[in-house]
Structure formats: C-alpha cells, structure tokens
Amino acid sequence: MRKLISAAALAAASLAIGGGAQAADKVKACWVYTGPVGDFGYSYQHDQGRLAAAKALGDKVDATTFLENVADSDSERAIEQLARTGCNIVFTTSFGFMDPTLKVAKKFPKVFFEHATGYKRAPNVSTYSAKFYEGRYVMGQIAGKMTKSNTIGYIVSFPIPEVISGINAFERGMQTTNPAAKIKIVWVNTWFDPGKEADAAKALLAQGADILTQHTDSAAPLQEAEKAGKFGFGQSSDMTKFAPKAQLTANTDSWGGYYTARIQAVIDGKWKSEDTWDGIGKGMVVLPPFANMPDDVKAMATKTTADIASGALHPFACPVLDQDGKDRCKPGAKTLEDGDILGMNWYVKGIDDKVPQ
Amino acid sequence: MNFDPQQIQDILVIVITAATPLLIAAIGEVVAERAGVLNLGLEGMMIVGAATGFAGAYLANSTLVGVLCGILAGCAMAAIFAFLTLGLATNQVAAGLAMTIFGRGVANLIGAGFVGLKRQAAPHLYIPGLSDLPLIGKLIFGQDYFVYFAVLLTAAASYWLTRTRSGLTLRAVGENHTSGHSLGVPVRAIRLMAVLFGGGCAGLAGSYLSLAYTPFWSPDMTAGRGWIALALVVFASWRPWRALGGALLFGGVAVLALAFQGLGVPIPAQLLNSLPYLTTIAVLVFLSVRDRRGAIAPASLGVAFIPDR
Numbered sequence: 001m002r003k004l005i006s007a008a009a010l011a012a013a014s015l016a017i018g019g020g021a022q023a024a025d026k027v028k029a030c031w032v033y034t035g036p037v038g039d040f041g042y043s044y045q046h047d048q049g050r051l052a053a054a055k056a057l058g059d060k061v062d063a064t065t066f067l068e069n070v071a072d073s074d075s076e077r078a079i080e081q082l083a084r085t086g087c088n089i090v091f092t093t094s095f096g097f098m099d100p101t102l103k104v105a106k107k108f109p110k111v112f113f114e115h116a117t118g119y120k121r122a123p124n125v126s127t128y129s130a131k132f133y134e135g136r137y138v139m140g141q142i143a144g145k146m147t148k149s150n151t152i153g154y155i156v157s158f159p160i161p162e163v164i165s166g167i168n169a170f171e172r173g174m175q176t177t178n179p180a181a182k183i184k185i186v187w188v189n190t191w192f193d194p195g196k197e198a199d200a201a202k203a204l205l206a207q208g209a210d211i212l213t214q215h216t217d218s219a220a221p222l223q224e225a226e227k228a229g230k231f232g233f234g235q236s237s238d239m240t241k242f243a244p245k246a247q248l249t250a251n252t253d254s255w256g257g258y259y260t261a262r263i264q265a266v267i268d269g270k271w272k273s274e275d276t277w278d279g280i281g282k283g284m285v286v287l288p289p290f291a292n293m294p295d296d297v298k299a300m301a302t303k304t305t306a307d308i309a310s311g312a313l314h315p316f317a318c319p320v321l322d323q324d325g326k327d328r329c330k331p332g333a334k335t336l337e338d339g340d341i342l343g344m345n346w347y348v349k350g351i352d353d354k355v356p357q
Numbered sequence: 358m359n360f361d362p363q364q365i366q367d368i369l370v371i372v373i374t375a376a377t378p379l380l381i382a383a384i385g386e387v388v389a390e391r392a393g394v395l396n397l398g399l400e401g402m403m404i405v406g407a408a409t410g411f412a413g414a415y416l417a418n419s420t421l422v423g424v425l426c427g428i429l430a431g432c433a434m435a436a437i438f439a440f441l442t443l444g445l446a447t448n449q450v451a452a453g454l455a456m457t458i459f460g461r462g463v464a465n466l467i468g469a470g471f472v473g474l475k476r477q478a479a480p481h482l483y484i485p486g487l488s489d490l491p492l493i494g495k496l497i498f499g500q501d502y503f504v505y506f507a508v509l510l511t512a513a514a515s516y517w518l519t520r521t522r523s524g525l526t527l528r529a530v531g532e533n534h535t536s537g538h539s540l541g542v543p544v545r546a547i548r549l550m551a552v553l554f555g556g557g558c559a560g561l562a563g564s565y566l567s568l569a570y571t572p573f574w575s576p577d578m579t580a581g582r583g584w585i586a587l588a589l590v591v592f593a594s595w596r597p598w599r600a601l602g603g604a605l606l607f608g609g610v611a612v613l614a615l616a617f618q619g620l621g622v623p624i625p626a627q628l629l630n631s632l633p634y635l636t637t638i639a640v641l642v643f644l645s646v647r648d649r650r651g652a653i654a655p656a657s658l659g660v661a662f663i664p665d666r
Contacts, residue, residue, distance in 0.1 A: 036576035038472035186618040187626035193580040194571040203616040206367035
C-alpha cells in the first residue's frame, strides 16, 4: 500500500515537472491578487489588465495563471509557488506583498517580479503604481459642486500613503469649487468587507453626508448612496451597474497597457528593474463618463481631466499647506516632490481629523 | 457632538441590522451545541447560504425563493457535516474546519456567474401610522422581515429548549449521550435534527447578507461573521436570549465605532475598530468572575457518539 502511494506521488510530481518544462517556450506571466477577482473593484481591474495583455500578446504569452484572495501573511508562500512552477514574470498586486516579494525575488534571481503600489526595488524587482490621486482631485472638484449639505463622506481602509494622498488630493480639488465643504473620514480597517462598508456608509449618511466616496473595494457604499437618493464615486472599477442613479464617476485603474509592455520586454529580453508611476496622461487612471450631474459640472470636470493629462494642472501644485499651515513644497519648486507624495502621512489644511498613527 | 434624535434612531436601526445575521447564526449553533455537536463550519455554511440565496432570488426574481434556497443550501452543507461527524464519528473540530474551507470554495463556484449583479433589497415592514412615528417608528415597525424573524427565532428557541419535553431531551443528549442512549433516546437522530437546524439558520443568516444587507453577491462577503457567531454562542453561555444581547452588543459597538469616527470623536480609529472584540472579551471576563463556576458548556460537546462502544 505504501509503495503504491509513493509511486503515485512520484508519477504526479514528474507530470508536474514535465508540464513546467514544456511551458518554458512561451513566456509565462503570473499574477497574485489580494482580493477576489469578483470584487468588481481593485483585483477585478488587475485581472482585466491580465486579460488585455493576453489578448494583445496572443500566442507569445501564457497569461492564464493567477492566485486570488491571497492574504499578506500567506503571500510569500503564494509568490514562491508561482516562481517555482515556471513563471517568468510575477505581478504582485498589493502593497502588503512588498517584503514577501523581495524575499522570494532573492531566492529566484532569474524570475522577474513587479510589485504594485510599493516602493522597494531590486535587480529583478520593479515597482509600478497609478497616480490615483489625479482622479481624486477631479472627484473632489465634482463633489464640491454637487454637495448641498457641504458634508462629504469618505470611507477608507488603511492609513497608507496612497490612501492619504488620495484624501488630500480630493480635499484640494474640493476646495477649488467649494471652500465651505468638509469631509468626514471613516477608517474601516479592511480593503473589502461589503457589510462593514455599508454600515460606514449608512452611518455617514445619517450624519448628513450627501456624497460618498471610498478607498475600499466593494460597491456597497455606492449602493447605500443610491438607496438614500444621494450620490457617490465608484472605486477601482466602473460601478454604474450597481448604482446607475448615484455614480458620478469612478477612479478606475487600467493596467492592460502596462502589463502588455512589461511582458513584451521579457519576450524581447529587454526587461529592466524600474519604477513606473503613471496617471491620467498615460491612461493608467481612467475616469468613466461623468453622469448624474448638470452639464456645467460635466464640462468643468472634463476640462480638469484634460489639464491633468496634459500636465497643465497638478493636484499638488505649490504651495501645499499642511494642517499646521506649513508649506511642504521645497523652496522654488512648482509642485510637491514625487517622493513626498509617495510617503505622505500628513493631511492638508482644511481637514480637521488627525491621521491615525 | 450634537445629539440629533433622528441621527440616534438611524444609528440604532443600523445596529439592529448589523446584529441580525450574527444572531440568526448563533441561535442555530446554540441548538446544535446544546445537543452536543460543535459545528465549526458555520462560516462555510453562511457563505454558501449567501451565494445560493442570491442566485435563487436572482433567477426566480423573488426574495422568498432566495431565502428558501439559502436555508436549503445551509441544510445541505449541514447534512454533509452530519454524515461525517454523526455517521462516521469523525473528529468534529476537523470536520467543521473542513466544511468552512469547502463552503468557501463551493460558494465562490455557485456565485461565479452572479458577480456584478444586484437586486432590490428585501422589503421592509410598513404599517401606515406606526412606522412613521418620530423616534421609534422605523426602529420597531420599519425593519425588514429578517429582523422580526430573528427575534421570533430567539424566543422560540429559548422556549423550546427550556420548557418542552423534546427540548429537555435534546439538552440531555448534549450533557450525557451515553445515559440518553441507555434510556432508549435516539441520540444520533436528535443530533442530526439539531445540526440540520443549525445549518439552516446559518444559511438563512448568509442569505440575509446577500438579499437584504448589501443586495449583491461578492466572494467572501461574510467576512468572518460565522466565527463571530461561534464566539457569541460561548459568550451567551448557550442561552438564546443572551445571544440576542451579545449580538446587539457586538453589532452595536461595531457600528458606534464607525459613527464616532464620522462625528470626529478624538479616539484613534484603530482602537475604535477593535472595540467590538475588546468589549466582548471584557464582558466575558466580567461574566465568568461573577459566575464562579464559569460558563457551563454542555458536557458532551464535541465528543463523538458511537453507540454500543
């Protein structure tokens, strides 16, 4: 009996290794997602990017492998599993995967790794992220115009720089169209929990918010806004289906172009470790059609988007005052430095809360 | 911080809806554990109920059909669990954990075709006149039907367990299945009924999430509520009415933590978010200090019953 089992195990293992060796002809690209592909938000958009790259590169790539719902604590195992089973390039799509990615990259120097929303690199580790804050600035402007109660509800996950720069950009956009409006920030300590996000949305609506925006991944807050006859912004993907009457626009990520380019670089043998940080201009951040708003607000939003894309407008153009009134720009600079935005852990003037430590 | 009465009512309404799925799942588990079966698969049964409930409601365009589908799905999962633990006398802890992992996968499979779809939320009670009363109207007369059912379920479970003969028999089986067996009580049949009831409640609680709470399906949307319900059972000392109190306490503190953030109360957000769990621990400690004997679990809880051995 024992012999039978070990023979079967050997056969299975050889099949697996054999399968892996065959795939070495095509470039094998693999992805690790933090949430479910079905979240219709952040992980969903990464998967759409994967599908776009697969379509664009056709036979040259095997882009069918991905792992979803990978917790930060489990990510090292997951990434190592992908590296070990023949992946040539691995995209790790969450901030929390940063150190695990570097650890695995050290063990597999021939495999390329791309870490999203992080800041640590290595010879075989690149980083990439989208300038989410550009979309937030436009959303802030729209919110300032659309709010009647001057209270905006902002549902957020964790106090990491990406989230805080989003809040700040939103506030700055809002201040240009409505200096009297205020945002109320609620931290739910999770990227994805529809029930909790709905509770936060209901609590904010009860406290007088008439526009909701979020940096969490489910459509629950938008649904609550629609139920209450108010408005909101989608996150990561176009959530019009969930709230046709409530969604003004959304901050969607579009990764397809980047993924295609990076896999092509592996195919051509030209892959280098680098840092990519693109926004509306390069098509990494896309705002779905503005809806449920009067034409003049639509026109203003369209113009702002075009200005940000062309570089004429920067959400963090100097001066950038923090809550103590100090200008965080370097003397003589036109905009806040990229490094300061990437490491942002302070609020701009106009926000009354304190950043959670 | 201003105390607008309308705001307070709105917050209380949210608290009750947050507590309902926890309560329903906990009541089912109370009955199962009183019969001596420890069902750790609650989370898996809840999420299967959520997926099946949404799928059924969407396909039949009826919330009621969805609810029935959710309950049946929970029962089906419970039947598998019962076969393992009662039929084959498998270790209940291991089988329960396996059901949780299995349930997650099955739910994702069932729900795969329904991602990105939404439905109208389940209907709420509306009594003209009563539901429009200023402070208490929506709170008492305007909830969705799941809430009223949850309260009825608690009352029925409490009455049945403590004041009926069959309830007494179930409790006896949970305390000492050997004695029950020697008296001719059908131990495994009773436990089977209890487990099926527990699974059905878990399925109902899950379908509440996907039909009334946030009317869409999303993978992992239960987000650990099954585990909280399990903790609530211990917290409630295996008594239904205490489970109601526990669910309200947990749901209440969780919602208050969110509301406080919105109001700008200067307590760190991380501390506020951990308050529900801290409060539960604090109350548990208080209860066990007051009642020196400690929470009395059913004596045969988790012990496999093998007749004539």
